[in-house]
Amino acid sequence: MKFTSTDAYVATDDLTLAVNAAVTLERPLLVKGEPGTGKTELARQVAAGLGLPLIEWHVKSTTRAQQGLYEYDAVSRLRDSQLGDARVHDVKNYIRQGKLWQAFAAPGRVVLLIDEIDKADIEFPNDLLQELDRMEFFVYETGETVRAQHRPIVIITSNNEKELPDAFLRRCFFHYIRFPDAETLRRIVAVHHPGIKEALLTAALTRFFEIRETPGLKKKPSTSEVLDWLKLLLAEDLSPEDLTRDPKTLLPRLHGALLKNEQDVHLFERLAFMARGQR
Numbered sequence: 001m002k003f004t005s006t007d008a009y010v011a012t013d014d015l016t017l018a019v020n021a022a023v024t025l026e027r028p029l030l031v032k033g034e035p036g037t038g039k040t041e042l043a044r045q046v047a048a049g050l051g052l053p054l055i056e057w058h059v060k061s062t063t064r065a066q067q068g069l070y071e072y073d074a075v076s077r078l079r080d081s082q083l084g085d086a087r088v089h090d091v092k093n094y095i096r097q098g099k100l101w102q103a104f105a106a107p108g109r110v111v112l113l114i115d116e117i118d119k120a121d122i123e124f125p126n127d128l129l130q131e132l133d134r135m136e137f138f139v140y141e142t143g144e145t146v147r148a149q150h151r152p153i154v155i156i157t158s159n160n161e162k163e164l165p166d167a168f169l170r171r172c173f174f175h176y177i178r179f180p181d182a183e184t185l186r187r188i189v190a191v192h193h194p195g196i197k198e199a200l201l202t203a204a205l206t207r208f209f210e211i212r213e214t215p216g217l218k219k220k221p222s223t224s225e226v227l228d229w230l231k232l233l234l235a236e237d238l239s240p241e242d243l244t245r246d247p248k249t250l251l252p253r254l255h256g257a258l259l260k261n262e263q264d265v266h267l268f269e270r271l272a273f274m275a276r277g278q279r
Contacts, residue, residue: 001050009038009045010180010187018175019046025173028114028132028154030164033177036222039157042177043113046155053106055152056113057099063120065127068098069137069146091141100131104148112152118161125168133171180223182209192227193234203240204230207252211259216267221258229257248272 003019005011011019019042022029031039047054057068073094080088087093097105103112117125131137135148156172158164180188182205189201208229212220221229232254233243243252250272251265259265 003046003049006045006049008048008191009041010184010191011042011045012180012184015042015175015177018173022155022173023153026151027171027173028156030156030158030169030172030174031177032158032160032174034179034220034222035159036224037177037179038223039177040113040115043111043115043155043157046153047111050111050153052153053108053110054113055099055103055106055110056115058115059117059120059124061119061121063124065120065124066098068100068114068128069131070098070101070139071096072141095139095141100128100137101146103152104135104146106150106152109150110152112154114154114156116159117156118158118164122162122165126165129167129171179212179220185223185226188223189227189230193230196230196234199240200233200238200243201230203243204233207243207245208258211251211255214267214271218263218267219260221260225258225260229254232257246272247276250275 001023003011003023004016018031019029031042033039043056044054046052072091073096077088077091077094099112099114103110132154135151136145138145185205186201189196189205205226208221208226211217236254238253245252248269249255249265250268251259255265259268
């Protein structure tokens, strides 16, 4: 069972090596990188490439680790007892399986995505240590132990918003997705926009990397954003000449797909003003 690039996803050699190493070691794969570099999509493509079902757990700031195991709905049970519902005699009727339970109970191997783990409270990763390590947990309300029938392939993503605990990191295989170089980015574009003309692509990527490398930029445009920008360029049927910089702002056409805050737009306007003053 080896993962490689798919028709819809370009994986570099070091990324495929990391995925396959995590599978071999039976360790969670912790993937970090800039937002928009394909971390979440990686889990989907690993599942597709290996022919396995995918279970996605998208973490929010309010998410608790217990929710990944199960939740006991005591309120509904109390209400049903007041109504004389016979369901109250079996506590299992009020236990809702979480994503980890679903992965553990699956009839075959699955890919489990724990997406953006750094959004949750700092204790969240620590609260999952034993479950991810032993692949089992105890349900106090029923007295049963839930064990993984087939060890899932666990992929965990992080945008580096918070430092993760050392004890958690020790249990993971780590990989940082670097921003793709020009050649890799061309391969990615070819997957999503196979008919794009070479001259337009060259002009667009030249402008894109110039923008990314501008000193002082608050948020560098990502892979997903350049793909959106290219989609707009094709929809508008723009030519390479249309991508020349506006002398007033130094920005190309449709730059709103690349820059997502006013500070970065103002930065280019100030650079343009300074450039005019030096002439």
